[in-house]
Amino acid sequence: MKLFIFDHCPFCMKAKMVAGIKKLPVEFTYLQNDDVDTRIEMVGANMVPILEKDDGNYMAESLDIAKYLDEIDHHPVIEKGTHADDISEWLSNARPLFNKLTFPRWTQFELPEFERPEAVTWFTEKKEAFIEMSFKEALAQSDEYIKSLKPLLVNVNFITLPSEKGNKITWDDVNFFPFLRNLTVVKGLDFPPHLKNYLEEINELTGVNLYLDVAV
Numbered sequence: 744m745k746l747f748i749f750d751h752c753p754f755c756m757k758a759k760m761v762a763g764i765k766k767l768p769v770e771f772t773y774l775q776n777d778d779v780d781t782r783i784e785m786v787g788a789n790m791v792p793i794l795e796k797d798d799g800n801y802m803a804e805s806l807d808i809a810k811y812l813d814e815i816d817h818h819p820v821i822e823k824g825t826h827a828d829d830i831s832e833w834l835s836n837a838r839p840l841f842n843k844l845t846f847p848r849w850t851q852f853e854l855p856e857f858e859r860p861e862a863v864t865w866f867t868e869k870k871e872a873f874i875e876m877s878f879k880e881a882l883a884q885s886d887e888y889i890k891s892l893k894p895l896l897v898n899v900n901f902i903t904l905p906s907e908k909g910n911k912i913t914w915d916d917v918n919f920f921p922f923l924r925n926l927t928v929v930k931g932l933d934f935p936p937h938l939k940n941y942l943e944e945i946n947e948l949t950g951v952n953l954y955l956d957v958a959v
Contacts, residue, residue: 745770745795746808747785749856751849753921754805755792756951760917761809763949765820769812773855777865809917822908824915829901834922840892841926844885846870847878848928851959889932897935904937905944912948920945930958 746762746769748755762769774781779789786793786803794802794811802808813819834841847870850863857863871877881888902919905912912920924942926932934942939955946953 744768744797745772747772747774747782747791747793747795749773749776749791750854750952751845751856751925752791753925756921756924757805757917758792758794758808758812760912760920760945760949760951761812761821763951764912765812765816767812767815775859776856776862777859778862806917820911821917822911822913824913824918826901826915827918830915830919833895833899833901833919837892837895837922840888840895841922842870843874843876843881844888844892844929844932845925846874847881848959850878852928852954852957885929885931889929892926892932896932896938899935899938902938902941904941905948910944910948912945916945921951924951924953927954928958932958 744767746755746758748759748771750773759771761767762771774791782789782791782793785795785801788803790803792803792805792808794808796802802811809821813821850857850866857866867878874881902915905916920942923938924946926934927942942953942955945951
C-alpha cells in the first residue's frame, strides 16, 4: 500500500498515526503541494491523504483511510473516543490562531512537498489569501498570536496520556494530536507539561515526527 501525503497536513497525519502504531507495511509518498492534477487523477478531487490499496484502487478522506488501516487485519487497536465535541470546540477556537502561526512557517523547513519552487509559491499564494495577510505580516505578529493561544493550551482537559491507558490511543487522539503536533513548529510556544508529555508519547507510539527541536 502507498499513502500519498504532505508532512504539514494534519489530516494526513491521522492516517499516518494509524499506520505507524500498527506497524503496517505502508509506503509514504510525498506529493508536491502544487501537483493538483495528480490528486484529481487519483480520487477526482484536490485532497490528501490518498491511499493506494494493494489492488490498485485509490481511497480518500482521512478518517475513512485511518479506519480502513485500523481494520485491515481484523484486529483494530484504536479505542473509542469520548470527546469529539470538546475537540471540535477547541479546534474551532484555536484554528484562526493556529493557521496564522503555522502556515508561514512550513515553507521554512525542507519538507518533501515543497521540493519545487513552484510548490512553495502555490502554497504561499493560497494560504496568504486564506489568512488574509502575507506570511511576513503573520510572522511579525507571532508573539501576539502565541499569547492568545496559550490559554487554550492550558485549558485542554479532555486528553489522557497513552501511558495512562495502557499505551493505547483513541479516535480522540487521532483527531486531536495532528493539530497539536503542527503547533510544534512554533518557536516560543511553550506547551504545558501534560501536553508536551502527550506529544512525546504519541510520537513514540506512532512515529509521527515533532518539530520541537527545530521550531522557528
